[in-house]
Amino acid sequence: MxxxxxxxxxxxxxxxxxxxxxxxxxxxxxxxxxxxxxxxxxxxxxxxxxxxxxxxxxxxxxxxxxxxxxxxxxxxxxxxxxxxxxxxxxxxxxxxxxxxxxxxxxxxxxxxxxxxxxxxxxxxxxxxxxxxxxxxxxxxxxxxxxxxxxxxxxGKLASAGQNGQFRTPKHIRDLMVDLIAPTPNDKIVDPACGTAGFLVSSAEYIREKYEAEMTSEQWEHFSGEMFSGYDTDRTMLRLSAMNLMLHSISQPHIDYVDSVSRQNNTASAYDIVLANPPFTGTVDAESINENLRTITDTKKTELLFVALFLRILRKGGRCACIVPDGVLFGSTKAHKSLRKELVENHQLQAVISMPSGVFKPYAGVSTAILLFTKTDAGGTDKVWFYDMKADGYSLDDKRSPIAANDIPDIIARYHNLEGEADRQPTEPSFLVDKSAIEANDYDLSINRYKEVVYEKVEYDKPEVIMTRLDELSLDISSKMEELRGLLGE
CATH class of the missing domain: 1.20.1260 (Ferritin)
Known part of the structure; x- marks a missing residue:
């Protein structure tokens, strides 16, 4: 920062x-x-x-x-x-x-x-x-x-936060990349790439984990085919291209595409989607690609983009994306059908609830990270929920570094979900059976499943408290008399 x-x-x-x-x-x-x-x-x-x-x-x-x-x-x-x-x-x-x-x-x-x-x-x-x-x-x-x-x-632009053009903080991008764990053979896309932050974080992760063992073919893949990004703002595309070139990605597929429109017919093309799509508006109903509306019949961008992620992933492809909390519990038919699609027809792995200050000072909206795999054949058994309370920065507009940080715990626990089996809903993370999610109308809000333990406090009887107050009053009176005697000497 x-x-x-x-x-x-x-x-x-x-x-x-x-x-x-x-x-x-x-x-x-x-x-x-x-x-x-x-x-x-x-x-x-x-x-x-x-x-x-x-x-x-x-x-x-x-x-x-x-x-x-x-x-x-x-x-x-x-x-x-x-x-x-x-x-x-x-x-x-x-x-x-x-x-x-x-x-x-x-x-x-x-x-x-x-x-x-x-x-x-x-x-x-x-x-x-x-x-x-x-x-x-x-x-x-x-x-x-x-x-x-x-x-x-x-942040100086009047439109910042209105059109979704604020950047995902680097430590949140790095968290999502760490959870999805890309490899040198994957094809990675961000269909709302902005300044290409997710692609850069992915490149840094792959370099750190695999640089010593990558083949010449993998390096060639790394410099071009591995990374793709779409945006509808030519300024963003220029910034993306510059940013990627400085990270040794000289031939990325950065294209001017309205991702959810009819002009984008890409399907089953990528192994990984990493994205923080715009979630503050609607799009023209006439321009929306029909195959997205079969999953969720809506004009809301936050729902259409998740449907798009499912379409552009190959079978077995993985996604980590940020969504506003409304996607998790919205009661419209479009909201419910999208959540049902994720749970019933694919494999939903995790819902990580983030505190509302993560995107300050540009937006104060509450968000979550969804992690899922495209299967077209179901596979959701249990969904892992995590209630993130701190990300290493204060949750006010200043976003100053602080000691409290759940991110290392999230990464460690997600990569060892077997160890989460005995965790209770009273703890920060726990597993929820698919049947429970189905019974709750596919609600994915952590508050639906989290249990709050109230500590029972025993109080003395009123007469005991009154006696104690009387004793204190007498003690104070005697001390006051003693003080007066000292002053009179």
């Missing part, structure tokens, strides 16, 4: 752009992100050069090795005169990053084609470069900077 000092520095850069004449917050975000990306390319090149020097192994180059190519690097132009920097970035660096992948088949080059360099003056650009450099070098080392910075900046 960003500290107050870092936020102040970001605000300063933001106000410089604002004062320079860029009043659209999304344009500010885009211009800052382009500069962050330009700097990150140079950082990656410096890493490659360092590795090459140590190992003697030839590494691929991002920038041309001639003098003109080298002046495109952040470390080479950042100390020059403001007017020279402006000329280099506007006329050389920007065209370079727009065309750096060459062929128009890559996600990055496709969605960068209509990107525009809109920093108004050399002075504003210099302030942005100096400000970002200071952030990177002094404040935000070893953090998921692009995401955290973008999340903070997105």
């Amino acid at each position: 960003l500290t107050g000092e870092v936020r102040n520095k970001v605000d300063k850069i933001w106000s410089d752009l604002w004062a320079g004449g860029i009043s659209n917050p999304l344009t500010v975000i885009e211009q800052l992100t382009y500069l962050m990306f330009i700097r990150s390319l140079d950082e990656k090149e410096l890493e490659n050069e360092s590795f090459e020097a140590l190992s003697g192994e030839k590494m691929p180059k991002i920038f041309p090795e001639d003098e003109e190519g080298q002046e495109l690097r952040w470390s080479k132009f950042k100390t020059k005169d403001a007017r020279i920097i402006y000329d280099i970035v506007g006329t050389k660096v920007f065209p370079f990053i727009k065309a750096m992948n060459g062929a128009n088949t890559t996600a990055f080059s496709r969605y960068m084609q209509d990107a525009m360099f809109l920093v108004p003056t050399p002075q504003v650009l210099q302030k942005m470069i100096t400000g970002l450099d200071e952030l990177y070098e002094h404040d935000i080392k070893n953090l998921d900077m692009q995401g955290d910075l973008y999340e903070y900046m997105l």
Whole structure:
């Protein structure tokens, strides 16, 4: 999470752009992100050069090795005169990053084609470069900077939280990835990818677990086919493409697709779905794909997306997704039919109830994580419920780090469900039989099954309490008389 000092520095850069004449917050975000990306390319090149020097192994180059190519690097132009920097970035660096992948088949080059360099003056650009450099070098080392910075900046948009464009916190994404445990052979998709956070978390997990043993074919799969994402916002697609490229995923399938519409007919294509779909609106009934409405006849996006996940997964494919609590207990026919589909026709493994502060300061809605496997043949026997009370951060708008954190316990228990067999509904986690869920109209709210134990408190009889009060009163009176005697001496 960003500290107050870092936020102040970001605000300063933001106000410089604002004062320079860029009043659209999304344009500010885009211009800052382009500069962050330009700097990150140079950082990656410096890493490659360092590795090459140590190992003697030839590494691929991002920038041309001639003098003109080298002046495109952040470390080479950042100390020059403001007017020279402006000329280099506007006329050389920007065209370079727009065309750096060459062929128009890559996600990055496709969605960068209509990107525009809109920093108004050399002075504003210099302030942005100096400000970002200071952030990177002094404040935000070893953090998921692009995401955290973008999340903070997105909070300035009037539409944040209204159109669902707020970012899932990294520790929640990492939790979901850890629970779903992707492998180097899986195909992973996020049909509402935003800045590609879930895909990046998946890539980090696979690198951490399997890097030493991955084959060349698996690495090739990793750099492209493994990761797919859809969104309906070209700005998000550009940010996704940049983010993924910086995580060695150079050829992801990032596409402009309205996931729940008729234009998306993808089916049985993926092994894993990881998503936090928009759940604040409805879509035009005419545009909804009919095969989603056979599962849940609704215009509510939160229900349609879960139906979509079932359709795009292969048989045996797994999903971890975030849903608002209403999906768990909603009483409409559409809500019930979706829950029945998950429980009866597929294998619902877990419902993890999260505290309502997880998405603050952008939204205070209560949410849950659903984990299920597509089977088309049932398989739900018992469903694991977990009542998460803390995620390592305060649940107010500040979201400050705290000691209380259920996430390690959730991961350990989910990967050992046999050990949960004897847990009681009075405990934070427990298993519920499918028959009980069926009897409760497929209600998946943890409060339906959780039992609260009330501690019995024994009180003395009223006359005993009154006698005790009388004794206390006499004692106080005697002490007061004693005090008066002392004062009179």
